[in-house]
Amino acid sequence: xxxxxxxxxxxxxxxxxxxxxxxxxxxxxxxxxxxxxxxxxxxxxxxxxxxxxxxxxxxxxxxxxxxxxxxxxxxxxxxxxxxxxxxxxxxxxxxxxxxxxxxxxxxxxxxxxxxxxxxxxxxxxxxxxxxxxxxxxxxxxxxxxxxxxxxxxxxxxxxxxxxxxxxxxxxxxxxxxxxxxxxxxxxxxxxxxxxxxxxxxxxxxxxxxxxxxxxxxxxxxxxxxxxxxxxxxxxxxxxxxxxxxxxxxxxxxxxxxxxxxxxxxxxx
Amino acid sequence: xxxxxxxxxxxxxxxxxxxxxxxxxxxxxxxxxxxxxxxxxxxxxxxxxxxxxxxxxxxxxxxxxxxxxxxxxxxxxxxxxxxxxxxxxxxxxxxxxxxxxxxxxxxxxxxxxxxxxxxxxxxxxxxxxxxxxxxxxxxxxxxxxxxxxxxxxxxxxxxxxxxxxxxxxxxxxxxxxxxxxxxxxxxxxxxxxxxxxxxxxxxxxxxxxxxxxxxxxxxxxxxxxxxxxxxxxxxxxxxxxxxxxxxxxxxxxxxxxxxxxxxxxxxxxxxxxxxxxxxxxxxxxxxxxxxxxxxxxxxxxxxxxxxxxxxxxxxxxxxxxxxxxxxxxxxxxx
Numbered sequence: 001x002x003x004x005x006x007x008x009x010x011x012x013x014x015x016x017x018x019x020x021x022x023x024x025x026x027x028x029x030x031x032x033x034x035x036x037x038x039x040x041x042x043x044x045x046x047x048x049x050x051x052x053x054x055x056x057x058x059x060x061x062x063x064x065x066x067x068x069x070x071x072x073x074x075x076x077x078x079x080x081x082x083x084x085x086x087x088x089x090x091x092x093x094x095x096x097x098x099x100x101x102x103x104x105x106x107x108x109x110x111x112x113x114x115x116x117x118x119x120x121x122x123x124x125x126x127x128x129x130x131x132x133x134x135x136x137x138x139x140x141x142x143x144x145x146x147x148x149x150x151x152x153x154x155x156x157x158x159x160x161x162x163x164x165x166x167x168x169x170x171x172x173x174x175x176x177x178x179x180x181x182x183x184x185x186x187x188x189x190x191x192x193x194x195x196x197x198x199x200x201x202x203x204x205x206x207x208x209x210x211x212x213x214x215x216x217x218x219x220x221x222x223x224x225x226x227x228x229x230x231x232x233x234x235x236x237x238x239x240x241x242x243x244x245x246x247x248x249x250x251x252x253x254x255x256x257x258x259x260x261x262x263x264x265x266x267x268x
Numbered sequence: 269x270x271x272x273x274x275x276x277x278x279x280x281x282x283x284x285x286x287x288x289x290x291x292x293x294x295x296x297x298x299x300x301x302x303x304x305x306x307x308x309x310x311x312x313x314x315x316x317x318x319x320x321x322x323x324x325x326x327x328x329x330x331x332x333x334x335x336x337x338x339x340x341x342x343x344x345x346x347x348x349x350x351x352x353x354x355x356x357x358x359x360x361x362x363x364x365x366x367x368x369x370x371x372x373x374x375x376x377x378x379x380x381x382x383x384x385x386x387x388x389x390x391x392x393x394x395x396x397x398x399x400x401x402x403x404x405x406x407x408x409x410x411x412x413x414x415x416x417x418x419x420x421x422x423x424x425x426x427x428x429x430x431x432x433x434x435x436x437x438x439x440x441x442x443x444x445x446x447x448x449x450x451x452x453x454x455x456x457x458x459x460x461x462x463x464x465x466x467x468x469x470x471x472x473x474x475x476x477x478x479x480x481x482x483x484x485x486x487x488x489x490x491x492x493x494x495x496x497x498x499x500x501x502x503x504x505x506x507x508x509x510x511x512x513x514x515x516x517x518x519x520x521x522x523x524x525x526x527x528x529x530x531x532x533x534x535x536x537x538x539x540x541x542x543x544x545x546x547x548x549x550x551x552x553x554x555x556x557x558x559x560x561x562x563x564x565x566x567x568x569x570x571x572x573x574x575x576x577x578x579x580x581x582x583x584x585x586x587x588x589x590x591x592x593x594x595x596x597x598x599x600x601x602x
Contacts (some may be wrong), residue, residue: 012397012434013358015388025385033373036413097371104368104430108333109386110358267337267354 002036014110022112028121030090031126040092041127048084048135052076056142059201065171066206070231077139078227079200082137082220085164086195087188090120091171098179100263113265117176117257121168128164132157145231152230155239163223163246167191169253178258194220219245279519286311286437286469287332293340294327303493304341309471309486311436313320314463316484316501317473318579324493326366329344329441332471333363343393345437362430362438365569366445368422369429370456372415376405376425379414380432393430401428402477404458437469437494444479450581459483477579496586508536508577508585511551513558514580515544516571521592527565531557542570547577580601 060072068075097103104245146152172189199222226242229235287309304323307317330336343350346360352380384394384546406421444452462468480487481501489497517524521539528537536547548566551574
């Protein structure tokens with residue numbers, strides 16, 4: 001062995017890290033990739049902006065006969081936010097990692113296995129916050145106003161982001177279970193019942209029959225209710241229901257994703 | 269730091285070899301991919317694991333690198349049990365798997381930095397380590413996305429990433445598969461340098477005979493999940509004979525064998541299809557008697573050649589089949 005070799009072997013020593021350190025490392029990498037993935041971000045941003053404009057333009061006059069308590073623009077802005085943040089995830093990137101072998105590279109390091117998942121979710125959280133901003137700007141431009149002020153706007157964005165984060169458990173579970181990009185992409189279909197069998201277009205009291213029943217059990221109904229309440233004032237009951245619905249969904253989906261992670265990372 | 273207790277335990281166990289396995293086995297349902305393999309790789313050694321596609325090489329590597337649990341037997345790397353002490357094992361190994369495990373959406377520097385951070389290196393150490401690994405890397409391309417890299421550049425980056433934390437054992441799973449000859453030669457040179465300068469133990473799988481012959485201190489030949497021969501390339505080839513006369517006949521090869529076994533100086537005759545392979549101490553002296561004996565017996569000879577033994581001859585000797593055509597072509601040049 002040469003002197004250079006000896007120096008190299010004595011200078012660099014790997015050390016144990018911790019869960020938080022590993023999560024930050026994985027998140028840094030995932031966040032750095034976000035601006036490089038325009039093909040993913042472009043359509044993701046287009047959809048909520050499109051729905052906000054189209055829904056308001058096509059339905060606001062018809063909704064004038066319904067007592068919403070807020071303008072139809074304000075009624076639709078939470079729908080656009082939910083569209084902006086739901087299913088927005090780096091699960092597709094994780095599938096690519098699995099396919100190109102980078103996931104195996106990570107698995108041969110001492111990285112915390114849970115950090116592999118949480119690090120991606122931190123990036124998702126950053127992304128949904130970033131995607132919420134242009135939607136909010138469009139909403140303000142169309143006339144939406146918060147009686148709860150800037151803090152209300154912040155809470156509005158955070159509840160939306162938490163909902164989005166809770167939902168990501170589904171695409172991650174599919175990604176880790178299947179390792180198939182097609183399966184992850186098609187997981188967006190699961191969102192349709194959440195998005196449309198709810199109070200997206202009319203308040204709960206104006207829904208009838210089975211749609212009314214389904215919307216009662218749809219957590220999106222309570223998320224939209226909580227978000228809409230922020231236009232009027234601070235309503236602890238509505239906000240509490242929104243958070244509870246978000247946490248209930250998150251508990252279910254994140255359990256699925258953690259089980260899928262365990263299956264994927266188990267060496268059995 | 270890599271836990272002192274684990275290092276101490278590693279030193280005090282009877283398995284002080286860099287890589288050791290006893291009856292290592294892996295099944296997938298009814299299929300047995302690895303069937304009771306015993307390995308004993310010494311520290312500082314380049315061990316070549318040679319075999320055709322599907323022989324079980326990658327499965328062995330995945331077990332030794334903690335990616336896959338054995339279904340039978342035991343394995344230690346640096347004296348650490350790959351199942352019970354998997355996390356400790358990961359500190360002492362570097363791994364470059366068959367598919368270069370790189371994210372094309374990252375730059376080379378980002379991949380190395382992420383790898384370093386996961387092993388607890390700080391920013392200064394990461395920068396230092398990248399400088400140390402400069403001979404392997406294409407430094408000009410380090411800040412470019414991996415998607416712009418050639419196959420050889422990507423493979424060298426993969427190698428550098430595996431070395432970021434200064435491991436003591438490096439696993440290379442078919443490191444040159446898919447590379448053009450110049451890139452292959454460059455990887456070979458890096459492998460030699462890593463072993464020579466850093467004293468790294470290298471566990472190298474390959475389906476290329478020439479690669480095993482050129483790089484490995486010792487070679488284990490694996491076929492159908494079992495090690496069928498093991499030794500230095502020289503030892504393995506000497507077991508065949510100093511020279512090999514190969515005869516391809518039209519007709520009964522077994523009859524040709526019977527004829528040739530009677531010639532003085534012939535050490536062994538084996539038949540593989542229409543090919544008769546003759547091991548001898550002095551090939552040039554045996555060539556004429558072989559041709560005359562076959563001609564006298566009325567056996568038509570289609571091809572007659574003389575060469576030194578290759579690892580393909582060893583493989584043929586122990587399995588009855590050649591390695592696949594591509595690898596044989598590579599290997600026959602030796």
